[in-house]
Amino acid sequence: MRIIYVDVDTLRADHTTPYGYHRPTTPHLQKLADKSVVFDRYYCSDSPCLPSRTALTSGQFGITNGVIGHYGADAQFRLDSGHGPEPDRPLLGQRLQLDGYYTAAVSVFAERHRAYWFHGNFRESVRATGNWGDEDAADVNRAALDWIRRHAEDDDWYLHLTYWDPHTDYTQPAEWTDRMAASAPVQSWPDEETIQEHAEIYGPRSALDLHYSLTGGGGTSPVPHNMPDAIRSRADFEHLINGFDGAIAYWDHHFGRLLATLEELGIADETAIVVSADHGEAFGEHGMYAEHGLATESVQRIPLVVYWPGVTDTLPAEARRNDDLLYNIDLAPTLCDLLGLDVPEGWQGASFADAVRGEETDSRPYLVLGHGAHTYQRAVRTRDHLYIRTYHPGCFRTPWEQLYDVTRDPYLTRDLLDEEPALAGTMRSHLAEWWHEHAGRPGCLPDPMLSNLQAGPVYYADPTRYARHLRDTGRSHLAEDLEQRLAVPRGSVPVPWHAPAPPRSAELFGRWMEIFQERATKKATEGKSVR
Structure with missing residues (x-):
């Protein structure tokens, strides 16, 4: 075959x-x-x-x-x-x-x-x-x-x-x-009213930061014929x-x-x-x-x-x-x-x-789904409902818990968490059972999502830099909200759980630009075309 x-x-x-x-x-x-x-x-x-x-x-x-x-x-x-x-x-x-x-x-x-x-x-x-x-x-x-x-x-x-x-x-x-x-x-x-409301949602690829990149900045579209500058x-x-x-x-x-x-x-x-x-x-x-x-x-x-x-x-x-x-x-x-x-x-x-x-x-009666690049989240999907638990929001404004009826509300606009406490409890139980099966028994290795909460998903947006960007663009109240969400609990012991691994995105990008410029300069001096 x-x-x-x-x-x-x-x-x-x-x-x-x-x-x-x-x-x-x-x-x-x-x-x-x-x-x-x-x-x-x-x-x-x-x-x-x-x-x-x-x-x-x-x-x-x-x-x-x-x-x-x-x-x-x-x-x-x-x-x-x-x-x-x-x-x-x-x-x-x-x-x-x-x-x-x-x-x-x-x-x-x-x-x-x-x-x-x-x-x-x-x-x-x-x-x-x-x-x-x-x-x-x-x-x-x-x-x-x-x-x-x-x-x-x-x-x-x-x-x-x-x-x-x-x-x-x-x-x-x-x-x-x-x-x-x-x-x-x-x-x-989304209609016009919803889009205007989304101005209060912050994060890379949010309405007003559509082109905020892993190296910071990025207010204009690199492909204006196919993408706008913002929503x-x-x-x-x-x-x-x-x-x-x-x-x-x-x-x-x-x-x-x-x-x-x-x-x-x-x-x-x-x-x-x-x-x-x-x-x-x-x-x-x-x-x-x-x-x-x-x-x-x-x-x-x-x-x-x-x-x-x-x-x-x-x-x-x-x-x-x-x-x-x-x-x-x-x-x-x-x-x-x-x-x-x-x-x-x-x-x-x-x-x-x-x-x-x-x-x-x-x-199956349900699935458990995970995301770990821009946020740390896990979700439980049944035939009709979706429960989402946020462990770390990264730099995106998202609730800690959410519950939706996907069948009736495909764009997930109405959070049912407070209206359906029994259903929310069932979904939490599904998530807990799945976690114990895969990370809570003898021989299991640590859950990489929970063991890295101290660092969090910061590769695509450094929180300090992004909070500064929010203030520079007149959204200080959103910067304060981000900082409050990422505040370390007072009882937390600030001992590194992993070897420090700060994101090197901007550094690597800058170094490649230097290399490309050096190559271009050398080829131009030698009279060769630049590829």
């Missing part, structure tokens, strides 16, 4: 055609979905990028594999030195290799996030360009289609492709943005959504070329294709825009379209949708199940291969 895993960074499910979006963003994905199974309640166990892909390929929650964020102690994959894979918890690619599958990737993910263990999944890893991230779909396709052509007559391979286009900044040509803008109106929420009005919001939808449409165009190449080579009916994402994206939910910084529905829910030759293409229409509550850590055991391979005992996901086959399945 040939398998292609299409990993689309930041692809929000409800902005795609298979998930009922009112704009024609993904006609080629819909073409694939017509002969696939579409999973409606598929969630990344951990977000954003690094925790999600670590969970996906390790088959384990971040609380177990150690990766719940993007930096320092939050991002340390738990694998000691030694020789060879762990027998009971190999990476997905290592497990496939054990039974003779040739594994390869066209992805810059490992370099972008310093996740070099990711290469352990693959015998061959290709970088489409010299970039460290945000590669254009055309460049990814150039490398991917070349690889597929060279291996078209081979069998038993697994190819992981990472596309970046829906991730900020939206760099696609303006024609794609204009095409989506003309196709249909932008959704009606001050309904027009700004529509501008942002047009850019996001244009990025998705641009990716889908190139995905169509991938499908066409498989047809041209005569292997389309012999190649399984799985399309998913690492996380979604917030667009006004909780006052966050164009970011994946909270353990909330818009961020944790991701698309999953599975085409399996000889299985899904013959299913009746009613078997092509599945609404079981699923994690992305369930995908690795599912692939093993479909391929007839044993599932490693150390993986924590559960196979949903029966759903791919169109059979009746039983759903």
Whole structure:
């Protein structure tokens, strides 16, 4: 069996055609979905990028594999030195290799996030360009289609492709943005009144700090044709959504070329294709825009379209949708199940291969989801409700606890925490039981989220610098609110729990700028062109 895993960074499910979006963003994905199974309640166990892909390929929650964020102690994959894979918890690619599958990737993910263990999944890893991230779909396709052509007559391979286009900044040509803008109106929420209220929500990627970056500052859009400077009005919001939808449409165009190449080579009916994402994206939910910084529905829910030759293409229409509550850590055991391979005992996901086959399945009663890059949050998702617990807000203004009826309130505008105390208690109990199962028994390692509360998720925004930015922009009352939220309890003992690891973002950025300038100056002196 040939398998292609299409990993689309930041692809929000409800902005795609298979998930009922009112704009024609993904006609080629819909073409694939017509002969696939579409999973409606598929969630990344951990977000954003690094925790999600670590969970996906390790088959384990971040609380177990150690990766719940993007930096320092939050991002340390738990694998000691030694020789060879762990027998009971190999990476997905290592497990496939054990039974003779040739594994390869066209992805810059490992370099972008310093996740070099990711290469352990693959015998061959290709970088489409010299970039460290945000590669254009055309460049990814150039490398991917070349690889597929060279291996078209081979069998038993697994190819992981990472596309970046829906991730900020939206760099696609303006024609794609204009095409989506003309196709249909932008959704009606958030309205003008809500957007004005969001001015009181602070944090990177909030309405007024849409382009506040990890190095500070950043008040103007780097791609003004696709993103506004800030979200001050309904027009700004529509501008942002047009850019996001244009990025998705641009990716889908190139995905169509991938499908066409498989047809041209005569292997389309012999190649399984799985399309998913690492996380979604917030667009006004909780006052966050164009970011994946909270353990909330818009961020944790991701698309999953599975085409399996000889299985899904013959299913009746009613078997092509599945609404079981699923994690992305369930995908690795599912692939093993479909391929007839044993599932490693150390993986924590559960196979949903029966759903791919169109059979009746039983759903979990709830999921526990985590986020650890911009905030420390965990959430409990049942079929109708979402409970969110904040352990550290980072630099974002978010409540310590929240409870929503997602079915009736999809944009999470009405907090039910005080109105539904019994339900809140049940959700807290679910979270506690999950935590005790994975971090509260003999042999468990410490929960990386709770053990790093002293430092917190500060990689993308230093609280001191950001509070100064709030004051400099006339929002002293918000700076005071941030400082109060991050105040250390008087009874806390100020002893470092970890070796100090202050964020080096600005330092590294500055040093690379110096290196690039030195290179440019040297080449100019030598009369050479600058690349």
